[in-house]
Every structure is written in structure tokens, then in C-alpha cells.
Amino acid sequence: MPRKILLPTIFIVLAYGFRASPDFKEIAAGVAIFLFGMLSLEQGFKAFTGGVLEKLLRKTTSSLWKSLGFGIVSTTIMQSSSLVSVITISFLSAGLITLTAGIGIIFGANIGTTTGAWLVAGFGLKVKISAYAMPMLVFGIILIFQKSKALSGIGYILAGLGFLFLGIHHMKVGFEAFKASIDLSQFAVTGYSGLFIFTGIGIFATVVMQSSHATLVLIITALAAQQISYENALALAIGANIGTTITAILGAMSANAQGKRLAGAHLIFNMTTGLIAIIFIYQLVEVVNNLSVYLGIRDDDYTLKLAVFHTVFNLIGILVMIPFINPLVKLLKRVLKEKKSVVDKPKYLTESAIDFPDTAAEAVLNETKHVYENALSIIVHGLGFKRSNVFSDENIEEIATSQKKITRLDIDSAYERSIKGIYSAIIQFISRASFSWEMEQSGELHHLRQANQYIVEAVKDVKHLQKNLMQYLLSNSDAMHEAYNKLRVQLAGILRELEEIRTSDPPDTDILSLDALQLVVEDSQNELNLWLTELILSGRITPEMGTSLMNDSAYARDVSNNLISAARTLFVATNRELTQAERSVSLDEKEIEQAAAE
Numbered sequence: 001m002p003r004k005i006l007l008p009t010i011f012i013v014l015a016y017g018f019r020a021s022p023d024f025k026e027i028a029a030g031v032a033i034f035l036f037g038m039l040s041l042e043q044g045f046k047a048f049t050g051g052v053l054e055k056l057l058r059k060t061t062s063s064l065w066k067s068l069g070f071g072i073v074s075t076t077i078m079q080s081s082s083l084v085s086v087i088t089i090s091f092l093s094a095g096l097i098t099l100t101a102g103i104g105i106i107f108g109a110n111i112g113t114t115t116g117a118w119l120v121a122g123f124g125l126k127v128k129i130s131a132y133a134m135p136m137l138v139f140g141i142i143l144i145f146q147k148s149k150a151l152s153g154i155g156y157i158l159a160g161l162g163f164l165f166l167g168i169h170h171m172k173v174g175f176e177a178f179k180a181s182i183d184l185s186q187f188a189v190t191g192y193s194g195l196f197i198f199t200g201i202g203i204f205a206t207v208v209m210q211s212s213h214a215t216l217v218l219i220i221t222a223l224a225a226q227q228i229s230y231e232n233a234l235a236l237a238i239g240a241n242i243g244t245t246i247t248a249i250l251g252a253m254s255a256n257a258q259g260k261r262l263a264g265a266h267l268i269f270n271m272t273t274g275l276i277a278i279i280f281i282y283q284l285v286e287v288v289n290n291l292s293v294y295l296g297i298r299d300d301d302y303t304l305k306l307a308v309f310h311t312v313f314n315l316i317g318i319l320v321m322i323p324f325i326n327p328l329v330k331l332l333k334r335v336l337k338e339k340k341s342v343v344d345k346p347k348y349l350t351e352s353a354i355d356f357p358d359t360a361a362e363a364v365l366n367e368t369k370h371v372y373e374n375a376l377s378i379i380v381h382g383l384g385f386k387r388s389n390v391f392s393d394e395n396i397e398e399i400a401t402s403q404k405k406i407t408r409l410d411i412d413s414a415y416e417r418s419i420k421g422i423y424s425a426i427i428q429f430i431s432r433a434s435f436s437w438e439m440e441q442s443g444e445l446h447h448l449r450q451a452n453q454y455i456v457e458a459v460k461d462v463k464h465l466q467k468n469l470m471q472y473l474l475s476n477s478d479a480m481h482e483a484y485n486k487l488r489v490q491l492a493g494i495l496r497e498l499e500e501i502r503t504s505d506p507p508d509t510d511i512l513s514l515d516a517l518q519l520v521v522e523d524s525q526n527e528l529n530l531w532l533t534e535l536i537l538s539g540r541i542t543p544e545m546g547t548s549l550m551n552d553s554a555y556a557r558d559v560s561n562n563l564i565s566a567a568r569t570l571f572v573a574t575n576r577e578l579t580q581a582e583r584s585v586s587l588d589e590k591e592i593e594q595a596a597a598e
Helices: 002-020 022-046 052-059 064-078 081-093 099-112 114-124 130-144 149-181 191-209 212-224 230-243 245-252 257-279 281-295 302-335 357-382 396-402 411-432 440-473 478-503 511-537 543-570 576-585 589-597
Strands: none
Touching: 002 022, 022 149, 022 212, 064 081, 064 099, 064 302, 081 099, 081 257, 081 357, 099 114, 099 257, 099 302, 114 212, 114 302, 130 149, 149 212, 191 212, 191 230, 191 257, 212 230, 212 302, 230 245, 230 257, 230 302, 245 257, 257 281, 257 302, 281 302, 357 411, 357 440, 357 478, 357 543, 396 478, 411 440, 440 478, 440 543, 478 511, 478 543, 511 543
């Protein structure tokens, strides 16, 4: 309901302002142009998020201080804490970075965003920046229409900067003309009452514009035109800092629990920082005055002093919050828990993850591992074992022969509950990831789609195998009982080998070693076939029994081969160039069969 009312209210207020004052129209147009410039900048930087930014993010978030540094530098370059927040939420939701690293980036972004105030106060208001805007717009628009993604991205960045400069110019001109007819400074409110009122206005303005950068520029230009008092400008800056959390909150709405936790951390940090600034406002003003003297800033240069204030209270917020990051992470994990469901649902396929190629690929990889994990449980229980039997150092053969009772698993129900929904979501997610198939990530998505198909086929093969398996394990035929026990023990051994590969840290296998494991499967199949022939010739089993055993041994082999094929994509070392090279020399199915026969 509030959303439905908000937009018409804004339109009514703007329409009234346009009619009442042409100068207000100039200011509003400046804000609109500035916001459009922000959108263009974000669009431009997104053109370079097909690997460069993501790889940099992975390498620079191994520690809290590196995460802070990344947040500061990236926000300073992109001049958009919103874009950094969205990217961070995407990476966190996809499982590429930890929550602690994400919080570090958000904290750093708060420092990085202060550079915008310095640029506007120190450069934008003292130079005729509209002169720079026009060439940037011309060159930017020309580049936008180029086919090259990189050139188009540069074009958006240039155009974005041009629109930013043009927006600042119009706001500056508007406020200077506005004071000739209306002096807004007469509405200044002093003391703590003014502090709270203007903090609220700053929050509201930032929520509406969804850009603290735009709010700060508006504050600085109004302050430069003496339309607001310095004291009230400080309060507005505090409000803008708190209001900027709306972007993270909106971005987290489509994210998983991790993304929501990061948005919560962002809100807590900015609220805490704002509260500190409000409580110690007069002490901070004194600190700013002393720093301004040290930096050579004139006593009446309130725009630069505002930039100093904005930087100081954000730095204080970080210094206060850093010791509490680990408790904050624990609190957020306790409060914002993963939702549990009877039917297993995707954990990583969030709307935020699909925005960038690397996060999309990583989300699908992690979700496929989720499917694999669920499939393992179904396969293990479908064979009549427990996970603790197979994935341990216990002797599987002894466990199999000593089992007195075997519980039959309803594989269809287990598949519906644990795999089908996630598998469908993965296929839909990959289809929606509209990245060029020439891109590296698209190749990954192709292999991951195949890996999911292999896993699903393995589960279906176990379903076919289970029917006779359960029948003959409980039959009076010792030979068939022994044969099916041997079959499931061999398959359990392959599962154990694959689990050791999966849980090794770092993965100590490659595609070629998986070929070796597949040769083991073929050797086991050949041995079983020879033994099967002996059983039939000796009369220990009937030809009908032999046919069933032969078919089921083929199912067992298919289960192993499908899981090994999935493992080639899921658990091989992540060096893509090496993996591609290994794929080119890995054995195909016919070559494996020939090698096993030799």
C-alpha cells in the first residue's frame, strides 16, 4: 500500500514544484540527469563484470582487511556503493565469498562512497564541469553504439560521467537561481530537534532516489548556494548514509539467507554509524574543524568540511564495528536462518546470482553439488546401506554380508522430494542466463547441465537396479544373494572413491585419474560377467536369473559411469585451461572399454 501511494505523491509534489518555480524545475532536472548518469555508470561497469571484477573479488577477499580495501577501491572507482553492494550480495548468494568478507566489502564501500563528496566539493563546484560534460557525452554515445562490449562499456562510463557532471551543473545553477526568489535557509532548525528532522529528510530523500551519492551532491550544491545551513547539511549527510541501506535491502529481497544477512549487516552498520554521529555531533564538528585547519581548508568552506565530516564519521563507524564483526556474523546467522522445507529447494539459484556470469556459473555449480549430495543419499539407501557405512573406513563387504535386515527406499518419492525441484530450477536458471555461448562461463553452464543429467540418470538407474536387488538379497538362492551383494559392494566402493575425491581439500584429482576409476568400473564389470558365466554353466543359477543379473550389472555400471562423468565437471581442479586440455586427451567410452579389454 505505501508503495502505491508513494509514486503518485512524488508526481504530485514534482508537478506542483514545476508550476510554482522554474528554478525548482532546474534542480529536479539536475537530480534526474545525475541519477541517469549513475545508471549509465553502473551499466558501463557491468560490461566489465564478465570475469575481471569477479576474479579480482575472489583474490581480494581472503582476509577482512583485503575485503575492506576492495570495498574502498571499487566504490571509489565506480562511484556507486549500490553496484558494489549488489555485486557483493550476488557473490555471497552464489557462495563465492564468505559473509565476513561480504561485510568487509560493505564497510569499505562506505568509505569509498565518501570520495564522491570530496570530488564534488573540491572539484565539481569550483570548476565549470558542464564544459567537460559535453565532450564526454558525445564520445560516450558514439562508443555505446559500437559492437564491441568493451567499447560499449567505456561509452556508458563516459556518458555516465557526462550526465553526472551535467546534473551537478544544473543543480548548482538551480540552487543559485532559487535563492533569489526563496531562501530555504530560513527553514533551518538548530539543535537536536533540527538534527533529527534533517536526518529524517536525508533518509527519505535517499530512499526515494536510491542513491546516497545523489543525495550528497544535492546537499553539497544546496550548501554551496547557502540554501541550507552547515549544521543541517551534516544531519542530511547522516540521513543519506542511513538511507543508502535501502539498496542493499532491495537487492537482498531476491537473495538467499546469506544475502539477507549481508543486508542486515549493512543496515546495522549504517544505523550504528548514524547513531554515533548524532550522539557525538558536536564533538565530531570540533574534530572536523581541527582537521580542516590541518588540511588547509578555509573556515567558511563548508562544502569541503562536509566532505571531511562524511569521511570522519564513516571511519569512526568502521573502527567501532570491526571488533564486533564475528559476533555480528553469529547473530545474523542465528536470527536469519535458512528456511527448512519437506521438499528440498535450491539454495544458490537467486535472482541476484544471475546478474553476473561468474556468479551464475558458481551458483549452478554449487546447486549441482547440492543435487549430487542428495543423489548420493538416495543411491546409498537404494543399495540398502547407510551413509555412515559407505563413507567411512568400515569394510563394506563385511557390512553387506552381515546385514540381517534391509529397508527398502521409495526412490520415486525421494527423487520428488530431494532432486526433481532443484534439477528443474537449475535447467530453468541456465536457460535464463542469457550469456553468449562463446563466453567461458557459458561453456561451464553447458557442462553443468550435462552433469545434472548424469546425476539424474544415476538415480533412475538405481531405481531399476533396486527391484531385483531387494528381491534376490532376500531370496533363498545363495549364489544370487552373493552376486547382488558383490554388485552393490562394488558400486559402494566407487561411491566411496568419489566421496574421497569430493571431500579432499584441495581436490587432488584430475580428469585423467577419473579415467582410471572408470577403468576400474569396466574391469569389475568384466570380472562379474566371467563369474556370471561360471554360475550359469555350473547350474548354480538359472538362465533367467543370469539375465536379470546381467541387466542389473549394466545398471550398476551406468550408475558408476554417470557419477564419474558428473565428477569430471564438479570435482576436478578449477584450473579451466588445464581442465580443457585434460578433456581433450581424456578417454572416451569406447577407448575405456578397449583399455579394459586388453
